Amino acid sequence: MTLPILGLLLRVDWATVPAAITSADAVDALLLSLRTGAAATIICVIVGVPLALVIARSRPRVAGLLRAVTTLPLVLPPMVGGIALLYLLGRNGVVGQYLDVAWGVRIPFTTAAVVIAQSFVALPFLVIAVEGALRSTGTRFESVAATLGASRWTVFRRITLPLVWPGLVAGTVLCFARALGEFGATALFAGNAAGATRTMPLAIYTAFNGAGVSQDSAIALSLLLVAVAIVILLVLRIPRVQRAEPK
Known part of the structure; x- marks a missing residue:
């Protein structure tokens, strides 16, 4: 699993790394990725936590159907997700045409489209983590609190949320990491406009294909994204280490 990363490290021209990762294009792409990734993560938390609660507390058949629909982006090629978003929210899409006619709102190829695409692919990670935490905690404490008149x-704020907090944190971090690395759906639905929709993965793709820069810049940007991913994984691991430490 580490061999591809090792190959990347061996290929890096370290003399060009500082200039590549501090260039205006790289900084803009990284800041855009962080902003849109954070916005997508907030949306996923707002939508995903209630959805995970519904799935965890539903009957098996209903839960299975909702889980299958929610986790579909995990197995769906991101390019297909981008096409689906275009046909839903595009200018001639099922919903997009009405947004355009009624309010003049056009979502595709905007920063908002980046957030939507990232939310689409990242939501399953949060739902799976929170649903697993909900199922492991059961409903005993919630039932007792309800019988006492809460x-x-x-019940959700004082009982459920504290019990699933570790799962929620893990799911949120994974959700943010997936949003940062999103490429396919973003490329089709949001495009690749510098400063508006060109996130880090798209900047790497653009650099690798020689859009006025060398492939060394693409490798340096890839290294930067790997470093960000490692930081995210370390943040995800810290709570687990703290829980494992003896009191």
Whole structure:
């Protein structure tokens, strides 16, 4: 698993790395990726936590159907997801045509399209993590709190959320990492406009294909994205290490 990364490290021209990763294009792409990734993660948390709760507390058949639909982006090629988003929200799409006619809103090939594409592919990671945590904790404490007169919101805020917090944190971090690395759906649905939709993966693709820069720049940008991914994984591991330490 580490051999491809080793190959990348061996191919790096370290003399060109500082200039490549501090160039205006690289900084813009990284900042755009961080902003859109954070926005997509917030959307996934808002949508994914209630969805995971519904799946975990539904009957097996209903839960299985909802789980299959929710996790479809995990097995669906990202390019297909981008095409699906275009036909849904594009200018002539099922929903997009009405947005265009009624309010003049055009989503494709904008920064908003980047966020939507990232949310589409990253949502399953959060839902799976939170649903697993919900199932492992069961409903015993929630039932006791309900019998004592606690409202649903109080039960969720005081009982459910603290119990699933580690799963929620893990799912959020993985969701953010997946959003940062999204390429296929973003390329088709949002395009590759510098400063607006060109995220880090698209910047790497552009550099690798020689759009006015050498492939050494693509390798340096790839190294930067690998470093960001490693930091994210380390952040994900810290809570686990702390829980494993003896009191």
